[in-house]
Structure formats: structure tokens, C-alpha cells
């Protein structure tokens with residue numbers, strides 16, 4: 001068993017204190033230790049974006065981040081994005097534009113889009129496509145997800 | 158009195174019912190579940206491609222603290238699974254491919270399970286490997302499965318007409334060999350299962366991603382030697398299927414055996430690398446095709462000889478010839494057709510079913526030869542296609558009956574909307590220009606089952622419908638939801654019958670103890686089969702409701718209708734009574750009753766015999782897709798610019814969901830053609846990661862122009878047909894034709910990665 005480390009951070013606005021093995025990823029801390037399962041495992045190698053979370057407002061693949069690195073930071077997961085009514089516009093857009101099928105990529109898409117819209121409140125289509133490039137979806141063919149994020153950002157193109 | 162106008166939900170854009178929960182991260186997939194006392198299950202897979210197992214020693218793994226069970230073949234009954242019953246869940250005597258399961262552990266944590274696997278010692282005696290299906294048929298080739306000493310796993314033969322006579326009347330004959338590669342499903346949710354066995358009651362609950370819960374239940378009872386009545390299959394939301402979950406695979410019984418051995422629930426979930434190595438692939442194929450036509454463009458014959466690499470074991474991949482032959486025999490009118498397919502064992506991985514089920518492979522060959530023949534006789538290839546295209550009323554050599562058929566409309570619509578004919582000749586004329594970047598346009602069409610496929614004696618689906626005192630409907634259906642939106646379209650069909658808003662329905666669709674039988678989610682069948690089943694149940698409910706209302710209103714049932722949650726007068730929509738009130742009056746009367754109905758729908762299709770003849774589906778879907786590409790002849794990079802698609806969908810039910818299926822299928826087909834490629838060397842997968850196995854990403858998605866042809870199928874639910882697989886089918890063929898149009902080079906081997914295209918272009922010049 002690897003060494004346990006105690007860390008403290010803010011998760012979706014609430015303080016959290018946990019003891020975790022030093023080798024644990026932030027993703028498995030969230031999912032296996034804290035049972036916050038909205039964030040998904042898709043590859044564990046930083047290639048699919050299913051595990052996207054915000055760390056101090058920056059979008060991060062939580063599968064590539066050690067849990068210990070969360071110490072003293074502020075984490076936002078899909079649950080945190082959904083808890084804030086400001087983000088209903090984005091979620092509604094994903095629903096209404098048909099951006100969700102099996103939904104397994106959706107939490108990552110939601111968090112990444114939230115980050116994108118924070119950075120570019122009115123992104124054009126190209127910016128959205130580029131911004132979602134690291135998030136794989138096997139179901140939708142992306143078009144409706146891009147439509148939704150453009151729609152939520154108030155731009156039609 | 159209030160009046161409610163007649164309204165319809167059909168053709169609307171209706172958001173997926175479970176999407177809000179999914180955007181909140183609330184949906185709990187099997188990967189997210191945790192049962193009390195749950196252990197982690199993990200499988201030891203071999204690193205040999207073909208070897209005899211001489212010794213397995215698990216004693217050190219057993220002794221590791223936190224390990225609850227270690228199993229090998231010696232600990233479980235040797236009951237092989239799969240289509241040929243040739244795949245023991247744990248291999249005891251020998252291993253036949255790199256994914257082979259040789260031991261399994263159940264432990265307190267993932268870390269301990271991993272450590273335990275490392276402590277298992279295995280001694281092998283290597284056997285000669287076989288990686289080329291043509292070599293597998295040579296005399297003296299190593300034997301993979303002892304029960305099949307000639308390595309032939311399966312053979313399919315089909316014929317109509319007399320190809321000799323057809324060839325004799327041909328003016329042009331073309332012959333090619335096409336090679337289709339390995340790709341895999343890449344569901345974003347990896348494979349996983351939780352097995353929960355209670356020894357005192359003998360009850361087994363399996364939380365499974367399966368697409369076929371009722372067939373699965375039977376499979377499990379056979380493998381485990383259990384009473385099927387004790388087996389319950391619950392399907393948590395599924396993170397993608399695409400056909401990959403149509404068979405039972407070794408990891409599932411292994412999880413059950415671990416649960417039995419430990420008396421604890423065992424959760425077994427793959428890593429992504431394991432998913433690449435140990436979940437099924439699309440069936441690769443070598444297709445030899447010979448076709449002929451007359452000078453006027455009339456097709457004369459087709460001879461097909463296909464070799465399939467079966468891998469070490471047999472799953473559904475080996476049965477794709479069943480679907481492939483439909484395209485060879487019946488997409489166009491072909492008077493003479495001779496078809497032979499062999500699947501042979503090798504030490505490669507084995508293929509499962511995958512969206513399109515062999516039709517991508519068949520269409521790839523057929524549609525390229527259509528272009529070749531048209532060119533050979535100097536005929537415009539659209540005109541060539543229209544001349545031979547099937548039309549309503551045709552009965553094919555295989556006995557398929559095309560009652561509704563929008564094929565010609567698909568061809569003309571896609572051609573007109575893309576400017577196909579003009580662009581095709583302009584591009585061809587531009588080939589000789591010095592610029593390295595060439596534009597190309599290519600077309601392909603497809604025929605696929607659209608009304609189920611009776612590959613089992615029953616192709617039906619059951620529905621149970623109940624209305625509560627507030628007119629809320631619970632729709633209990635056998636149909637599985639894998640992200641395609643079945644729950645939404647089924648609710649829509651029920652609401653259309655009962656004049657209710659979408660919010661009036663809750664769907665229950667994921668528990669074999671509750672839901673009525675269904676053959677499973679495959680063959681693009683759910684909207685058609687489960688849709689008809691749901692409509693039938695709703696009509697029975699409506700009949701009962703209107704019979705009661707007619708007594709209250711003093712009108713005949715025919716004079717009444719259901720709209721906006723009320724009983725209304727049919728002629729003018731005047732409200733007679735709100736539906737909840739009527740339901741309560743029925744419930745709280747002397748002869749108290751509830752509105753609950755059941756329905757089982759069995760499509761009017763035929764279970765084919767050994768000659769593969771008969772009308773296997775209640776209807777057929779058609780599509781034409783036109784792809785426009787830019788080929789960089791310096792680098793071999795092919796960019797897909799635009800796809801113009803026309804699909805005969807029978808009728809548009811949920812426009813949003815339908816578009817989603819078509820777009821997703823187009824992009825999946827794009828990946829198959831341009832970038833996805835499992836690279837094997839001596840049976841070992843070299844690229845088991847998204848870093849080296851490239852799925853399409855958002856910036857690569859082409860412009861898509863999608864048209865729907867509404868042929869209003871007489872048997873379809875509100876006239877609709879199944880379309881789930883259709884959009885992926887034409888893409889590789891259309892892109893190949895577009896590359897030819899751009900460069901004059903015919904690409905017979907997939908995939909069209911820059912390297913392969915570059916080599917083909919250089920080889921040709």
C-alpha cells in the first residue's frame with residue numbers, strides 16, 4: 001500500500017478533507033473515495049476528456065492529475081456546474097439541441113463548455129470546435145454539441 | 158366550453174428525456190455503481206498468441222492479504238460460450254489469442270487485485286501462430302480449435318439465377334479484391350458488469366451493459382447451469398453500445414464465478430487498454446467481387462467470394478455474411494448472384510457485431526464496382542444506379558419484398574442537393590491540373606433492414622402500459638436504451654395515441670424481472686418493433702378509455718377523441734371531461750378498475766432457412782450519401798469537406814433524435830474510412846489507446862446536409878422505418894469513390910490514412 005497523505009480542498013464550494021494514497025489520481029479520488037461519480041473515466045491517459053474538471057477555474061483532465069495536487073485548490077465538477085443556475089442555459093442548450101445521446105461524454109463536455117464560455121462568452125463555431133477538440137464523443141458526431149455551445153453563447157455560427 | 162384543436166407530436170424536435178440528468182452528472186452508469194461489500198474483479202490475460210498452458214500457480218496471489226478469490230479454469234465448469242460455443246470463459250488447456258482469459262481475482266481494491274495478478278505464475282509451451290486467414294486454409298496449417306481441424310469456423314453459401322448465363326450476356330466484367338480492416342466500437346463507457354449472488358436463495362442479479370437482456374439471461378443460465386428463473390438482469394444506463402454488447406463475453410460469467418466464490422458482489426470493469434484488446438472488433442474481410450453489365454447499363458451478374466478472419470473464437474462477427482449477402486443480392490436488381498463466404502480461425506482477435514453488421518464491408522465493394530462499370534461503358538454513374546435501383550413492389554432473388562422503397566428518391570435528392578453530376582465531371586477534368594490538392598465527389602447507397610430482422614424465431618417486443626389516477630403513464634417496454642433515444646420515441650408514440658404531453662410518461666426499460674420480452678437492441682429494430690408494440694398497447698388503453706367516456710358523455714366512442722389530457726368531441730374538439738377525472742371515476746366506482754394494457758408485437762417477417770431466402774424484415778431502409786473530399790497528393794491527407802445524405806426513413810418521428818442518429822453515424826463512418834485502424838503485428842495490438850487509435854474530433858466533422866425521404870411504410874409505426882445503422886454504411890464507399898474522382902486512383906484497401914493514400918497514389922504514378 002502506498003503512503004497515505006491528508007489533503008484539504010474545496011469541492012464544488014464545500015470544504016473537503018481526505019486521506020488518500022500518494023499515487024491516487026484526482027479522478028479516482030473523486031469517483032472511488034468521495035463517490036462523486038459525475039466525472040467519468042474514459043481512458044485514464046488524458047486523451048478523451050470524459051474526466052474534465054475545473055481546478056481554480058482551469059480545465060484539467062483529472063485522470064492526469066494526482067489527488068495530492070488538489071491540496072489547497074478549488075475543484076469544480078459537473079455536479080458543481082449543475083448546482084449553479086447560471087449554467088442552466090448551457091445545460092438546457094445541450095438538451096434542446098440534442099447534444100446528449102448515451103451521455104457518457106456529457107459531463108466532460110459540460111465542464112469543458114463551461115470553461116470555454118467563461119473564457120469566450122460569445123464564441124464562434126471555430127472556437128467551439130477547437131475548444132472541444134480534446135473531448136471525444138462516439139455517439140453524436142459532435143455537431144449538435146457544438147450547436148448547443150454556440151447557442152448557449154448566443155452566437156448562431 | 159373549452160376547445161382543444163387537433164395536434165400532433167410526429168415530426169417534432171423532441172429532446173431526449175434523460176438528457177437533463179445526464180447534463181447534471183446524475184446518471185449512474187454501471188461504472189458508477191457501488192454495492193455494499195462489493196469487491197473488485199480483475200482478469201489475467203495471456204501475453205501469448207498461441208500456446209499450451211503447462212502450469213498455472215496462483216498460490217502467491219491467494220496468499221496476498223485483501224485477495225478473496227483467485228480462479229482458473231480448474232475451478233469452474235468448462236462450458237464454452239459464443240456463437241460456435243468455442244470460447245471457455247477461462248482457458249485451461251491452451252490460449253489462442255492475446256486477449257485470452259486465464260485467471261481472475263476478486264480483491265478488496267483495484268490496487269490489490271492488480272498486485273495479485275502479477276503474482277500468478279504461468280508456464281507455457283508456445284505453438285506456431287497463424288495470423289493470415291489465407292494461410293489458415295492451407296493444408297498442414299496449425300490447428301486453432303481442435304474441433305475444427307481445417308480451421309473453418311463457418312461457411313455461408315447463397316445463390317439465385319445462373320451466374321454463367323449472366324456472365325455470357327455481359328459486355329463488361331469487372332473484378333476486384335477489397336480489403337477491410339479492423340476497427341473497434343470505442344464506446345466511451347468501457348465494458349463492465351456487477352454480479353451479485355445470494356447463495357441461500359440462489360438468486361443472481363447481474364448489473365449489465367448488455368444490449369440483449371433476455372437472450373443474455375438464457376445464455377447465463379446455460380453457462381452457469383442455473384435455473385433462468387433465478388437470474389435477474391438489470392441494465393443501468395449504458396455508455397454506448399453500437400453492437401458491441403450483443404454477445405456474452407468471458408468477463409461476464411467470470412464475474413459471476415467470482416461472486417459465487419466470495420459470496421460478495423463483484424464489480425469487473427475494463428481499463429481502456431483492456432477495452433481495446435479484449436472487447437470485440439468490427440469484422441475484417443477480404444472481398445473478391447466480380448460483376449458484369451450490358452452496354453446499356455443493365456446489371457447482369459455478381460460473383461462474391463469472401464474470406465473472414467474469425468480470430469481464435471467465434472462471436473457475431475462471423476455471422477455478418479448473412480447481412481452482406483443482402484447488399485450483393487438485392488441493393489440493385491441483379492438477375493444472377495453467387496455468393497460464398499468462409500470464416501477461418503487464426504490467432505488474431507475475434508469480431509463482434511458492429512453498427513451496420515457487415516454492410517459497410519459489402520457496400521464498400523459493391524458501390525465501387527458500380528462506378529467502375531459505369532465508367533467502363535461510358536455512362537453517368539447516377540444514371541447507371543437509377544437504371545438498376547430497386548423500386549416499390551420488387552421482390553428480389555433473395556425473396557425480400559420492397560413494399561415501400563424510396564431508393565430512387567434518395568439517389569436523385571442527394572445528387573441534386575450536392576450538385577453531384579456537374580461536380581463529378583468538373584473534378585475528373587481537373588485531375589491533370591498541376592495543383593497538389595484535388596477535389597473529389599463520390600456517391601454510395603445502401604439497403605438495410607428497417608423493420609427488424611428475424612434472425613431468431615421471434616423478433617418481437619412486449620409492452621405493458623398503465624395509467625394512474627392522474628393520467629400519468631408508465632410505459633414498461635422490453636426495448637433497451639443505449640443512447641439512441643428509444644425511451645423518447647416510444648413515449649412520443651404513446652402520447653400521440655393518447656393525446657398527452659411528453660411529460661405524462663415515465664419509461665421503465667431496464668430490468669428483466671419487470672419488463673416484457675424483447676429480442677434486444679440490434680438491427681435498427683427498436684423504433685419499428687418496440688414502437689409498434691407501444692402503439693398497440695396505447696390503442697388498447699384508448700379503446701377502454703373511450704368506451705367508458707362514451708357512457709359518461711352519451712356519445713359513441715367514434716365521436717370522441719383524446720387531446721391535451723382531456724376527452725374531447727372528435728368533430729370540434731370540445732372538452733367533455735379531463736382524463737384524470739374519467740380515470741378516477743373508473744377507479745373509484747362499484748366495479749373498480751384501472752387502465753392497464755399489454756401488447757406483444759411480432760413483425761410479419763420470415764425466419765430464413767438454410768437457403769437464406771425469405772422476407773427477413775418487415776421493411777427496408779434506403780439511403781444515398783454523397784461525400785466531397787480534398788486529397789492532398791503530396792501528403793496523402795484526405796479531408797472530408799461535405800456529406801449530403803438522403804435517407805428513406807419511412808416517416809420522421811422525432812426529427813432531433815433522427816438527425817442525431819444520422820450525424821453520429823456519418824462521423825463514425827468517416828472515422829472507419831479515414832483514421833481508425835487497429836494495427837496488429839503477429840496477433841498483438843500495437844495501438845490500444847486513443848493517442849494512436851484516432852477517433853474523429855469536433856473540428857474534423859464535415860458540413861452535413863441531411864434530407865429525409867418519407868415513403869410512409871405501411872407496417873411502420875406511424876409509417877417509420879429503423880435507421881440506426883444506416884448512416885454509417887455508405888461512408889467508406891462514397892469516400893473511396895470521391896478519392897477516385899479526385900485522383901483517378903481506386904482505393905480498394907481500407908483505411909484511407911495519409912500513409913496508405915500516399916502509397917497508393919505513388920504506386921499509381
Ligand code: FES
Pocket residue numbers: 040041042043044045046047048049050051052061062063064
Ligand atoms: S479519462 Fe481523463 S482524459 Fe480520458
Ligand code: FES
Pocket residue numbers: 099100101102103104105106136137138139140345396397640
Ligand atoms: S453521447 Fe455517447 S459518447 Fe457522447
